């Protein structure tokens with residue numbers, strides 16, 4: 138039996154290089170979605186939003202938003218194909234992006 | 250060769266220094282994202298899914314060897330070793346860092362290039378036939394009048410605040426390779442019985458979410474009246490064009506809402522109000538500009554090229570490539586070489602730094618140091634001796650640049666789609682790759698004849714799907730990518746917008762669907778009839794039946 142936990146993850150692009158990043162529980166922006174805080178409660182979501190707003194002010198990130206995701210056996214799967222592509226890199230160049238640098242998410246862009 | 254003279258070296262360098270300062274102030278927090286975004290967009294820098302993307306302008310699609318080498322250098326040093334040539338005749342880099350962008354802009358400025366997007370609601374860059382000055386069917390070179398219009402418009406205060414952006418496309422040949430009927434204004438050259446040149450004026454075309462074909466408002470406008478007449482059109486647009494809704498502000502909507510007859514009447518009335526007094530300035534300027542586009546010094550040669558003929562006898566692969574990828578030149582003994590950036594299973598329009606250097610060397614050695622980027626995402630060597638083509642082909646072949654599919658089903662146009670683009674609703678590149686693999690055999694492609702297959706990853710239509718003979722639009726249905734197929738589009742002299750055939754397909758179903766369409770055509774075509782002609786004669790019905798028969 139796999140454990141599945143649904144929720145939301147805060148993501149953004151890092152300002153200086155545009156890389157996709159994800160907000161962790163410790164308040165760090167990680168390149169890896171599996172490090173992200175997955176939250177359910179409105180209060181927790183609000184906390185992520187507040188952190189992200191701070192990170193905009195300190196010029197670390199830009200274009201932040203929440204995405205739907207679920208944690209399956211400890212790995213985070215973004216709901217949308219678009220977001221899974223952001224956790225990997227281009228599906229047509231698997232030699233590039235996170236999938237090539239050890240920071241990839243665990244789920245393929247398109248499954249099945 | 251033409252050099253951009255609007256942005257002289259000093260201006261571009263100043264802009265680069267300015268951008269360096271702006272980027273630094275953004276990173277230090279002096280500028281907010283809201284303040285910075287318009288500045289970075291003005292410099293061609295967009296935020297995409299994985300990184301920033303830089304769009305570099307290539308006026309008239311023209312590049313020298315030195316400029317192409319610099320593009321290769323940027324690809325290798327600041328990107329991941331490649332670039333993407335686009336339908337807008339420019340190049341995009343996909344892995345750009347904000348902190349390095351100013352250095353890249355400086356590297357571009359060093360070879361008289363830039364990423365400045367003449368953005369905003371003004372008259373944008375003028376585009377022309379990628380075979381301009383070379384094609385055998387050309388009546389006259391479209392670039393001088395294009396340059397005149399560009400210079401006139403970029404200085405014109407009255408037209409800096411139009412309702413929306415505005416694009417011109419110009420062809421000097423009867424066969425339209427510049428897609429003039431899907432631009433805000435298209436011009437096509439004609440000669441009258443007296444041998445004088447005039448321009449057919451077409452207004453109100455466009456793609457995007459509301460595709461439209463331009464309407465001819467003048468069949469034959471004498472050349473010296475072009476500027477005053479364009480002024481009349483722009484005045485009517487400025488006066489009546491909608492400013493309340495960004496999606497309704499293009500001139501195509503005005504044309505549609507007023508109706509073609511009323512629109513023409515308004516333009517003619519406006520034109521009559523300001524009779525042409527003198528066009529001496531324009532005439533003098535045109536003569537000056539023409540010198541920039543002067544033909545290179547071609548040698549006088551025989552039409553018969555013995556080495557070329559020999560090579561064809563000895564090498565079938567070369568023969569096939571020569572048949573599909575060479576086009577007739579104006580000058581005997583010369584030809585136009587079309588380098589396909591669509592290898593089997595490849596990413597349409599992508600070229601590695603190494604491939605760019607190879608093409609630069611070929612251009613320097615064999616094509617008067619000149620290349621063109623075509624809107625079909627290919628590279629053109631415009632002025633090559635037939636006798637040199639075998640040597641060129643051998644080099645191309647060694648560098649995975651010798652795909653013999655120019656103008657065939659393998660020569661697919663595709664936008665970056667969801668693999669890179671933040672606006673995409675579905676991926677387009679994997680669809681192009683799957684189709685390219687399915688029809689890998691060029692002999693098979695030749696049996697289908699000329700077919701234009703265009704793919705966009707969303708309704709913005711950067712991949713020109715509306716005007717593909719076969720168009721594919723990627724959409725999102727409840728989180729799944731699916732693909733709508735249209736037939737019968739065209740961007741040439743008989744332009745038309747494709748018709749949606751029916752319900753969309755899942756990604757893995759698309760290549761088979763394309764094969765069904767092509768086989769239906771082969772079954773029903775008359776001798777010598779091309780795909781588009783057959784579709785126009787038959788209509789969508791037999792294709793629909795074949796596609797959805799089993800559903």
Ligand code: HEM
Nearest residue numbers: 335336337341455456457663664665670672709710711712
């Ligand atoms: C990847 C980043 C890109 C973004 C964000 C983007 C965005 C857009 C948008 C929003 C429009 C619609 C503009 C309007 O109608 O007002 C547009 C139009 C267009 N794009 Fe792109 N685009 C991108 C890449 C490309 C590429 C790679 C090409 C060439 C292959 C391209 C070619 C075009 C063309 C030709 C049009 C004009 C269509 C028309 O006539 O309305 N774009 N783009």
Ligand code: SF4
Nearest residue numbers: 664670673706707711
């Ligand atoms: S058509 Fe859509 S998906 Fe393709 S490049 Fe343009 S905006 Fe992006």
